Amino acid sequence: MFMNNKIFNTRFAVLAGIIIAGAFMRLIPHWPNFTPIAAMALFGGAYMSRKYLAFAIPIAAMLLSDLLIGFHSSMAAVYIAFAITVTLGLFIRKRLKAKTILAASLTSSVIFFLITNFAAWLSSPHLYAANFAGLMQCYTAGLVFFNDGSYGLSFFMNEVFGGLFYTSLFFGAFYFAKQRFTVLAKA
DSSP states (O other), rough: SSSSSSSSSHHHHHHHHHHHHHHHHHHHSOOTTTTHHHHHHHHHHHHHHHHSHHHHHHHHHHHHHHHHHHOOEEEOHHHHHHHHHHHHHHTTTTTTOOHHHHHHHHHHHHHHHHHHHHHHTTTTTTOOOOHHHHOOOOOOOOTTTTTTTTSSSOHHHHHHHHHHHHHHHHHHHHHHHHHHGGGGGGG
């Protein structure tokens, strides 16, 4: 049989559904960087039973939404940060407490910021000097990007708050669903 019932069961369907729903939440209007990207990766890493699925399902969901949104020149950096966040989810999967999940969400926001702004620095030699000072200038600019209030707080703070919001939503919803529906509890 094609589908292994130990892997592809009701729990898998709910977990994959949450991740896919997160990917499509990117399509609704939102402040820049206030998205479920980090939460999808963290959630997949923490809950998918197989490591390959922990990467494959969130990356496939992200790729589907990116096909609709469009790609940009720094997509590789986004996917690298995304994969690192899945790995972070794998790391915390045996310690799923509120403070561990919160710390992982904050850490994933910092990782995303550092990696994507590093990519912006590399790809913008006309904006930033190709030295440490130029990199620091890029990181500083990234902290206040869109800081006029019309697009949320800033790119970085929108990422932090978006990550916290969606991480709380995904992990919290699944926690309460497991309490109500025992079929979702890990076998």
